[in-house]
Amino acid sequence: MKCGLCLPHCPTYRLLASEADSPRGRISLMQALAKGELGTTSRLGAHLDRCLGCRACESACPSGVRYAQLLDASRTLMRQQMGTKQVWKRLLEPLIRADRLARWIRVYAVLERLHIPTLLRMLPVPSVQRTLSLARQLNPRTTRPGGLYPSATPTGRLVQLFTGCVAPHVEHSLMQAALNLLHHLGYAVEVPRGQVCCGALQRHNGFEDEADALCQENRAQTRKSRAECLITLASACHLELSEHQASELPLLSIVDFLLDLPTEQFPVLSPLPCKAALHVPCSAREDRSQELLGRIPDLELVPLPENSLCCGAAGSYLVMQPELSRQLGRKKIKHLKATGARLLLTTNTGCALQFRELIAEAGLTIEVLHPAELILRQWLGQAGGFEQG
Helix, strand or coil: CCCCCCHHHCHHHHHHCCHHHCHHHHHHHHHHHHHCCCCCCHHHHHHHHCCCCCCHHHHHCCCCCCHHHHHHHHHHHHHHHHHHHHHHHHCCHHHCCHHHHHHHHHHHHHHHHCCHHHHHCCCCCHHHHHHHHHHHHCCCCCCCCCEEECCCCCCCEEEEEECCCCHHHHCHHHHHHHHHHHHHCCEEEEECCCCCCCCHHHHHCCCHHHHHHHHHHHHHHHHCCCCCCEEECCHHHHHHHHHCCCCCCCEEEHHHHHHCCCHHHCCCCCCCCCEEEECCCHHHCCCCHHHHHCCCCCCEEEECCCCCCCCCCCCCHHHHCHHHHHHHHHHHHHHHHHHCCCEEECCCHHHHHHHHHHHHHCCCCCEEECHHHHHHHHHHHHHCCCCCC
């Protein structure tokens, strides 16, 4: 099916106006690759790697073509055939395992004290420059949550929290907000120390075997749990865990979990008379954040214009395609500035990284938060405050 109805919805086609960088063109390239009609060349790889994997084409396709599956399979085939020619993708693997990332962050902190990253930023290599720029958001002093966190009241209710691999080091306040919300709602929280990455970054970079292995690890540890459900914070992790059945527990985003609470259990929220923009990540097209945030009195919530187009974060795309990523992100910042919003709300860690960097670059003072963080903040205002644990 190559009708081309997807073309206007593809961010890279809109930017580059190249058929080879459109869903239809890439499907043709994938077919030729699978049939052996095209060899695995860097030129072919470039067209596939420039795809964000945002799936906007899937939503637009009248025939329901499963483009994302084709893309992941083709990238895996490319990696298998190219071998060492794609060493840079193999370098991703140690950086996106939850058990290894903390060590890399500590190493980076030491290098930072020696001013080595400052020197490396002078290298005329866009991927290196972008990686080091984003690394400023890492907090080497934070630790990944792990263990059992008791509830504020002995209700006997237990949930498990999926923290992911990157979020604990760049969105520590979100981890704390989630733990606090669940704690004061009467839930004990389990964060298995053996919890691993969801596998999304591996899968989308051609390491499907590694991604499947991570899914099996997460499935095994949820099988052992007595928790009611597994709660996710990042939309990309939720999508990966859901699509690949990586949890033996019922899977709920923190947004859905809060909305599904009985009315009498939902916290009373303080008014917030300000304007906030809501960003809908590509990995959360059915996101219910608007409904949740609508419970905050006096909050003026506006959709970020062109929410249907990717912000350019897209997992590792941030550093693998830095120039295209920035172009897409700067369009979003322009729209955000025009809204006059003081807050930007998003449920995706990668999107938050992208927005925080580009907001600072534009000289704006707009805070980026997860909806759960804002809910806790307004609950704190009503309840008089409590210490974050």
